[in-house]
Amino acid sequence: MIRDITIGQYYPANSPVHRLDPRVKLLGTLIYIISLFVFKGFAAFVLAAIFLVAAIKISRVPFSYMVKGLKAIVVLMVITGLFNLFLTQGTPWVSFWVFTVTYEGAENAALMLIRLAFLIIGTSLMTLTTTPNQLTDGLEKSLHPLSKIGVPVHEIAMMMSIALRFIPILIEETDKIMKAQMARGADFESGNIFRKAKAMIPLLVPLFVSAFRRANDLAMAMEARCYNGGTGRTKMKPLCYKRQDYIAYAVLFLYLAAMIALRFVWTYLSALFGW
């Protein structure tokens, strides 16, 4: 039932991308997103596509998983596409009834859609190849300098990893309680909205009770092991850069440099040919 929902949706595999340091992947995703929005022109998108496809190939995650992420934002993409298509001023291309499609509109719409698709696929590649724990570890380490100015980086990272860890547990618990109440004849599907809301009580009360119980147990277990925040705490798997991480950084900066170079070449060519 609800069990099939995957959040954090890690795809287990043993690939070079999976083995990368999470900090590299975090920074890489950030650079990729920025590159998508800063740069214009056909060539830049070809390069972005090559980069993305190469990364997916190396990660050994099936392409169908990437497309799953896109399904969630199909509505958003359609609306964005339509707005760009019909509401951009410029040279008319096709017109029917009250709508006019301009050349600029078509171009904008296409670029926007490609941008959104690349954005979602790029970020889901990160979540598919990094476990939530690695991700929060990477965040903690990357943001560590902020703790000097009083930001509780360790605590925030700990809260994030606990919250992420609890998502599947609570989903499972919800599934269990739902089934237990259905076995007692509860009906969660039929009726109007008020009846449905009322039918949620037998689900929500036990769910909250169990969430509090689990939180209590966890706090107790942490205290029993003398947890007292981040100071002086070491890691079982400390993050260290290895050779592959430096190579990945090099590739990332090459990509960024190529994008910047392309941008200048594109502006130059546009000016030259009057595009």
Next chain:
Amino acid sequence: MSIILNKVNYVYSAGTAYEIQALKNVNLKIEDGEFIGVIGHTGSGKSTLIQHLNGLMRATSGGIYYNGEDIYDKDYDMRGLRSKVGLVFQYPEHQLFETTIFDDVCFGPLNQGLSKKEAGVRAFEALNCVGLSEELYYQSPFDLSGGQKRRVAIAGVLAMKPEMIILDEPTAGLDPKGRDEILDQIAKMHKERGITVVLVSHSMEDVAKYVGRIIVMNQGEVMFDDTPNGVFRHYRELEAVGLAAPAVTYLLHELSERGLPVGTEATTVETAKKEILKMLASLEKR
């Protein structure tokens, strides 16, 4: 009155990286009035199996027939089935939600469409049946002890007057006294009301003591389906899949291997005692 499972298969998360086949070609027939024990290692498919019996999980392939009717028929009354086949989950006390114990037990009967008065009568009977003292009826279920909560939860299913009740490890986490009380009450119900009982358990002793037939699950398949004597005769194979026979079975086998004339069929302490006394008597005669 029976449940028939015909070549039931169930696959978790089909088509993803986490795909697991939890049930493989399960064929079973459960007759009216039986007391059945289901044993198996963690992850052997026990819980998946029992959730198929009242339609909470839908088989990936295969058919389930309740009293001759296909429960996967489009217009089959699934909620009706759930009130005939009661299912008590593991740690059922986690499903309590009402402000009073009495109201919580009324939840099932009210869902069946009974009037408040009738539901109250059912709740009263059910709470009485699980042996909860009357002064507790109008207290909050969250103030009870673990064992008492579990009784309330079991009463919540009993109040629906099912023809068959399935209990998934009803004694997990209870002390020996609480365990015996709950199992004795279930056995009493089976005897007096003739209700069909399916008991999922990890304790071979409990299973041997109460049930008339044991189904052993292993990696999603039915490994054995026989009387306790018949199943525990294969104690070596059971060990190979992480299970065991009751302690007395080992004792009797050990005695017999050392050349003493003792029968090895007994599975409960009582019958084993009889066997040993019989053996001692025959030895004295010589």
